[in-house]
Amino acid sequence: MKILVRYVTRRPRGNTVNRDELVEATELGIGRGAGNALHLSDIRIQYNHAVIHPAGPGHATIQALGDADLAVNGKPVRTAEVSPGDEIDVGPYRLRLLEPGEGHEVGVSAELVAPQSDDEERVRACARTSFAREMPGRRPIAWALVSAVLVLFLALPLYSFLAERPTVTSDAGLDPARMEAMHQRIAFDTVWTSGAISGPHRFTAENCTACHQDAFVMVRDSSCTACHQDIGHHADPAVAALVGGLAETRCATCHKEHEGPQAAVQDDQRSCTTCHANLKAEHPKTGLQDVWAFDPGKHPQFRPSVVTDGATGKVERLEVGGQVPLVERSNLVFPHSRHLKAEGIRGPDGTVKMQCSDCHTPSGGLFQPVSMEKNCQSCHAIKFDPASPARTVPHVAAEKALEVVRDHFNSIVLSGNYDDVTAPAVVRRRPGTEMKPEERAQALQWAAVKTGEAIDRLAGKSGCGGCHVVTKAGEGATATLAVAKLHVTDRWMPKGIFDHPSHDTMSCDSCHAAKTSQVATDVLLPGVQTCTACHGPQEAAAKVPSTCVTCHVFHQPGLPAMRPGPDGKTAAHPAPALAPTPASASR
Amino acid sequence: MAVHESFLEYRGFRFLKAAGALVALSILLYVLYTPIGPHNGGTWLGYGLGTVGLVLIGWLTYLGVRKRQYDLGPVKLKAWVSAHVYLGLSLLVVGTLHTGFQFGWNVHTLAYALMVVVIASGIYGVYAYVRYPTLMTANRGGQTLDTMMRAVAELDRQCRDLAMGLGDEVARVVLDSQQNTVIGGNAWALLSGKVRGCPTGRAVTRVEELAKGTADATADRLAALLSLLRRKAGLLRRIRKDLQYRALMEVWLFVHVPLSVALLAALLVHVFAVFFYW
Numbered sequence: 001m002k003i004l005v006r007y008v009t010r011r012p013r014g015n016t017v018n019r020d021e022l023v024e025a026t027e028l029g030i031g032r033g034a035g036n037a038l039h040l041s042d043i044r045i046q047y048n049h050a051v052i053h054p055a056g057p058g059h060a061t062i063q064a065l066g067d068a069d070l071a072v073n074g075k076p077v078r079t080a081e082v083s084p085g086d087e088i089d090v091g092p093y094r095l096r097l098l099e100p101g102e103g104h105e106v107g108v109s110a111e112l113v114a115p116q117s118d119d120e121e122r123v124r125a126c127a128r129t130s131f132a133r134e135m136p137g138r139r140p141i142a143w144a145l146v147s148a149v150l151v152l153f154l155a156l157p158l159y160s161f162l163a164e165r166p167t168v169t170s171d172a173g174l175d176p177a178r179m180e181a182m183h184q185r186i187a188f189d190t191v192w193t194s195g196a197i198s199g200p201h202r203f204t205a206e207n208c209t210a211c212h213q214d215a216f217v218m219v220r221d222s223s224c225t226a227c228h229q230d231i232g233h234h235a236d237p238a239v240a241a242l243v244g245g246l247a248e249t250r251c252a253t254c255h256k257e258h259e260g261p262q263a264a265v266q267d268d269q270r271s272c273t274t275c276h277a278n279l280k281a282e283h284p285k286t287g288l289q290d291v292w293a294f295d296p297g298k299h300p301q302f303r304p305s306v307v308t309d310g311a312t313g314k315v316e317r318l319e320v321g322g323q324v325p326l327v328e329r330s331n332l333v334f335p336h337s338r339h340l341k342a343e344g345i346r347g348p349d350g351t352v353k354m355q356c357s358d359c360h361t362p363s364g365g366l367f368q369p370v371s372m373e374k375n376c377q378s379c380h381a382i383k384f385d386p387a388s389p390a391r392t393v394p395h396v397a398a399e400k401a402l403e404v405v406r407d408h409f410n411s412i413v414l415s416g417n418y419d420d421v422t423a424p425a426v427v428r429r430r431p432g433t434e435m436k437p438e439e440r441a442q443a444l445q446w447a448a449v450k451t452g453e454a455i456d457r458l459a460g461k462s463g464c465g466g467c468h469v470v471t472k473a474g475e476g477a478t479a480t481l482a483v484a485k486l487h488v489t490d491r492w493m494p495k496g497i498f499d500h501p502s503h504d505t506m507s508c509d510s511c512h513a514a515k516t517s518q519v520a521t522d523v524l525l526p527g528v529q530t531c532t533a534c535h536g537p538q539e540a541a542a543k544v545p546s547t548c549v550t551c552h553v554f555h556q557p558g559l560p561a562m563r564p565g566p567d568g569k570t571a572a573h574p575a576p577a578l579a580p581t582p583a584s585a586s587r
Numbered sequence: 588m589a590v591h592e593s594f595l596e597y598r599g600f601r602f603l604k605a606a607g608a609l610v611a612l613s614i615l616l617y618v619l620y621t622p623i624g625p626h627n628g629g630t631w632l633g634y635g636l637g638t639v640g641l642v643l644i645g646w647l648t649y650l651g652v653r654k655r656q657y658d659l660g661p662v663k664l665k666a667w668v669s670a671h672v673y674l675g676l677s678l679l680v681v682g683t684l685h686t687g688f689q690f691g692w693n694v695h696t697l698a699y700a701l702m703v704v705v706i707a708s709g710i711y712g713v714y715a716y717v718r719y720p721t722l723m724t725a726n727r728g729g730q731t732l733d734t735m736m737r738a739v740a741e742l743d744r745q746c747r748d749l750a751m752g753l754g755d756e757v758a759r760v761v762l763d764s765q766q767n768t769v770i771g772g773n774a775w776a777l778l779s780g781k782v783r784g785c786p787t788g789r790a791v792t793r794v795e796e797l798a799k800g801t802a803d804a805t806a807d808r809l810a811a812l813l814s815l816l817r818r819k820a821g822l823l824r825r826i827r828k829d830l831q832y833r834a835l836m837e838v839w840l841f842v843h844v845p846l847s848v849a850l851l852a853a854l855l856v857h858v859f860a861v862f863f864y865w
Contacts, residue, residue, distance in 0.1 A: 043747045043762055046755050119740035127770035131834040134774040138844045145849035153694040153856045191694050192860035212864040256624045268623040
């Protein structure tokens with residue numbers, strides 16, 4: 001059978017050029033291989049791609065070989081009958097069956113309809129080489145980040161501030177329910193915190209406006225005193241108003257918040273020495289002395305408050321080792337040295353070696369007051385009648401004590417049976433025996449003499465005079481005793497804090513020269529040099545670092561409370577003493 | 588001025604010295620100054636260092652904009668870059684001392700963290716600019732990306748011509764290598780410089796296998812094809828390495844620039860918050 005094979009080439013302008021070949025065969029092989037009658041030279045065509053079996057004039061069957069692709073009129077097929085007009089797609093080629101003509105019964109045309117693209121263009125087209133093009137734009141990323149920052153860290157916190165106005169404004173204090181409520185709220189403005197809130201204030205940590213009540217205004221003292229209502233002033237308010245530095249000092253100057261869980265108390269010595277290092281020059285009238293640090297020469301010598309006049313109880317501050325002898329007129333007669341003799345002293349039950357702690361019982365950082373009943377009486381019972389050694393007078397006012405003495409001897413007169421051979425017979429009479437009038441007079445006379453002797457004894461060292469300054473008036477049984485009022489100082493240095501228990505590794509006499517103190521007028525206080533032997537300023541490396549607040553307090557307990565004025569400032573108020581502020585007047 | 592003076596060596600390390608002096612002064616002040624309470628941004632030194640840091644950040648960001656204006660000329664540009672790098676590095680010390688080493692979950696530490704990331708990405712940027720151009724030149728071997736791609740296209744054509752007379756399987760792998768080989772790709776592909784299951788690699792392997800079992804005239808043609816495919820694979824490796832270097836030189840800017848802008852925003856909020864809740 002004669003088969004016409006026509007290769008169609010389409011020119012750029014659209015017109016076609018045909019190249020015809022006449023083949024004598026029973027079937028027509030299609031493929032890239034040279035042995036095929038319809039030779040399609042394209043790598044996309046298989047070596048033996050398909051075969052056409054002519055089935056009569058103008059008819060044929062086409063069959064795909066192997067896994068070669070074949071489509072007739074756009075439909076993928078493996079085998080199909082085709083006739084002129086059908087479009088047969090073989091790879092990139094389009095085949096058509098031609099009408100039978102002269103010299104051939106079957107004709108097939110082939111046209112390359114999908115030529116290979118330009119290699120360079122193809123390589124370039126499928127390459128994705130620009131990193132910037134593969135990434136989201138830098139500008140959108142920047143805008144997204146800026147928006148996130150502004151919303152999360154500016155807009156939402158501002159909303160929290162505006163929505164939650166101050167809740168700690170009244171001076172009603174805090175109740176647990178409100179503290180809990182303050183803690184529970186969601187506060188966006190906590191992202192503005194500059195650090196952890198101190199432990200005692202942590203419950204307000206979610207509530208910034210508890211302290212930061214107004215925008216762009218430093219925390220006012222009134223925020224502090226809303227809760228800390230009774231915190232003592234540092235100085236007499238009338239004086240404080242005159243001291244520039246103090247008047248301008250805010251609570252937060254010393255109480256720095258957001259510095260971690262420890263209490264917000266500033267213990268740096270410079271907080272104090274800013275004013276106190278140069279106080280005399282700034283305020284010549286002040287009675288306070290300048291201080292720079294706790295170091296010899298930088299801290300004034302101790303000036304204990306001692307009683308300088310036993311009659312009036314007048315108290316003056318005298319310097320340890322100063323020109324004025326440090327003597328306390330307490331009206332007490334007491335030799336420490338005799339009690340602390342190393343070999344011991346005679347006690348009711350034999351020799352006793354006394355310790356400081358026998359009389360000085362610790363109480364907090366200080367000691368309980370020494371009392372006759374607790375600390376002296378066991379040795380120093382006030383006896384007045386050698387014949388009745390068990391009888392003592394109580395440690396009461398002198399006139400009451402003398403009543404006890406008079407009653408004692410009068411009752412002996414009444415009862416008789418007194419066991420003393422020197423006493424008249426009437427006093428030694430059998431109990432229940434009646435006295436004759438002259439015997440009564442004799443007995444009363446004896447009682448008066450004995451009472452007088454007892455009063456003399458009480459006035460002397462073995463009686464009240466052993467510890468007290470005693471003045472006797474009159475003679476005999478009607479004599480009276482006046483005991484001078486005692487002015488035993490509880491704290492010689494009331495503006496200092498000394499914690500005895502934390503010094504319990506030291507012996508008492510390393511600071512207090514009690515063993516050699518023979519009189520009670522001695523003030524058994526060490527000088528500052530005794531302290532600075534071990535303690536140094538806060539920067540000390542070879543000593544115990546000690547700042548001002550180690551021994552002193554800023555808020556003086558005995559002074560009026562610090563209350564802020566209308567402008568929220570504390571220290572400047574109350575202003576001059578002549579015109580009390582409403583805050584101080586209301587207290 | 589030396590001919591090959593880099594931005595790092597600009598004018599005898601002028602800006603390195605300036606930044607070093609700033610760092611030394613900051614550290615000295617930090618050591619000498621003992622604030623009442625712990626070191627923090629709210630002391631006088633803290634405010635001082637914060638102000639210096641703020642001005643520096645503002646200026647450095649402005650420099651970042653300025654140095655991209657290439658009409659400044661090469662010398663001026665070099666000066667800007669040099670200042671940007673060294674003063675940016677000094678900011679790490681100034682900013683850290685400003686914090687007083689106090690960090691927390693807040694906007695202040697956010698600003699600090701952004702600053703650190705921006706500086707770290709900048710350090711990487713300097714490394715990239717110093718290191719990769721040399722590697723790129725060595726990798727290209729005198730060619731450009733354009734000529735390398737043209738060479739790949741030419742190899743594709745030659746492979747195709749050779750494969751025409753070979754079997755269907757050879758034709759298939761050559762066609763696969765031509766049509767499915769990817770150059771570049773998404774950001775990760777560019778950064779990693781690697782393509783999993785590259786069709787050209789597959790083609791090399793398969794043709795190697797086929798060549799082993801062939802002894803006739805086809806063997807020579809297969810060997811020739813293999814040589815072409817190997818050249819193509821080598822070219823692709825170099826192209827991908829080249830693209831990787833380019834991506835590595837660009838990627839830090841996607842951190843550095845947007846985070847710089849975010850840092851400016853966080854910094855404004857930081858200053859605002861400090862004085863809002865004074």
